[in-house]
Amino acid sequence: MGLNIIVCLKLVPDPEGPADSFTVDQASRRVVVHGLPPVANPYDENALEAAIRIKEAAGDGEVKITLLSMGRSLSKAVMLKALATGADEYVTVEGEQLEAQELDSYTTATLLASVIRGLDYDLVLTGRQAADTNSGQVGLGIAGLLGIPAVTVAQKVEVSGGMVRVERVLPDGFETVEAPLPALVTVSHEIGDLRYPALAAIKAAKQLPQKSLSLSDINGELASTGLVERMGLAAPSRERACVMVGADTGEEAGRALAERLHADRVL
Amino acid sequence: MADEKVFVLAELDEGGGLSKLTLELMGLGARLASETGGELDAVLLGEDVGASAAELATLGASLVSAADHPSLGKYNPDPYLEVLVRLLEPQDAFTLLAGHTPMGQDLAPRLAFALEAGLVTDCVAVEPGQQAGGPVFVKPVFGGNALASNVIKTPRRLATVRARVGSAPESAASGGEFVALEAPTAEPPIRSLGRTTEDRGVKLEDCRVVVAGGRGMGGAEGFGALEELAGLLGGAVGASRPPCDSGWIPASAQVGITGTIVAPDIYFAVAISGSSQHLSGMSESGKIIAINQDPEAYIFKVSDYGAVGDWKQVLPALTEALKHHIS
């Protein structure tokens, strides 16, 4: 095996779920999620897609992709599906204390970095941020703790000659940068969606190596409650009283809207 | 937390002057500093930044620390980190505010881990918090479906803050001092091979009118119709994420939690359903006007005006009727 890639994959409640599936519990200061299945964090899926493309470009047997997930209790179905897209093995860390909403970015990065230290790695890929915390710190934190260069918001990742070459998304285009391996790259959605696995591949994925760890295996100590503490949680107040213009046809609706906006001096 | 310093990490805009967000951070920083009784300092890294450093001194900074060096001309994380760590390492307790900009998002987490400082990213409010024992940092979580208030328990606190959270200081002050920071010395591991950029024209976040289209526009052609309305109103065209992903419009048009955050006087949401990730980037707009064929679409719940119908019919009629009023 030439190149070892680790992809950090967080499981989150489906972020595309309707607004009313997320409610706020004031007492526990937690978001309560109703009836939404866990999914792989979309940006982490983008990271996995980036890894698979590197593997395809390198040819057979040259690249090994290890998936790494941590959480209180991880969905087997989501993990198998991710494995089946083109990864080679799965490492998981599970435990009662690993409830995502209870861990801050510092704690999460510290625990993941200590797992990664025990693995072979040339390239670590994460999503640019998690869809639940919206924090965007863990990837950079892991790199900082491992002491390796980190490049963020990638739309393209290529590896050759001991270097990783990355196109970083900028507001008005992109920048191409190069860093020596080992390195960490956080990936953005511009890279494209994760491919779907074939059904047969999902079955076959059950045979791939899976290693489950607990906190004690990685000498992980939960630094009490981390560096950042949530004091309160509120639902956003976004709703407004909407004036609906009534009309039978679209054209009439358009004209009625114009008249109303004019009458109300909006336009 | 008495006498704690507040630092603002300044940023320049494309024109080379201080960014609007930097001015807002100076205002916000002054508020926090008056609460703690500490001083407000500004930090600026770049090349030929003398004039902007001088301007910072008139915006309420007691001390402006500037690193002026060719290697800092374009943002590269490791040299920037080296300079900032050297400045901040000797400081035991402080609050540092950076913009939630591409640079802030890339740099603040590195700095936080280097200094073992707590960081809250993407703040939509920062309140001086005497009781909480430090400022309270409010940020959206779960794609904007909830707002979390956080305190940072380490004595060194970092935050990245969105546009329009603070307001620029009203009166000019003077008397700030300057200190030149040492240039970075380490060879950066990350090397830039060049940038591929295109002129964005008007910046979405600066427009008073934004006409945005969503997945329901169905293709690039639909955006022509939005362009016409935007042109009439002197505004710019924005989008939800799917049109950008599909290449109907450049990615720079994306409005939302992972795109541009806007708050124009008037925001048109055409064929946009109203996902929380999108709303998180535009719900502070003055008037929100929705056009959607689905009367149950959530976007109507968060809008001031709504018209139900296919945009192909509604939009041309709307634009045509508005022409009479506007010209």
Ligand SMILES: Cc1cc2nc3c(=O)[nH]c(=O)nc-3n(C[C@H](O)[C@H](O)[C@H](O)COP(=O)(O)OP(=O)(O)OC[C@H]3O[C@@H](n4cnc5c(N)ncnc54)[C@H](O)[C@@H]3O)c2cc1C
């Ligand atoms: C981590 C993460 C970050 C994200 N960040 C962002 C972000 O920054 N910005 C963002 O926008 N999204 C973001 N998204 C995506 C977001 O979740 C939604 O998928 C997206 O906003 C939906 O876009 P839409 O409303 O255009 O499409 P849809 O939800 O598909 O809605 C299309 C709407 O068009 C209407 N429609 C269809 N045809 C017509 C017609 N002919 N005439 C009139 N109406 C019509 C439909 O009724 C529907 O309401 C993010 C998602 C994730 C997971």
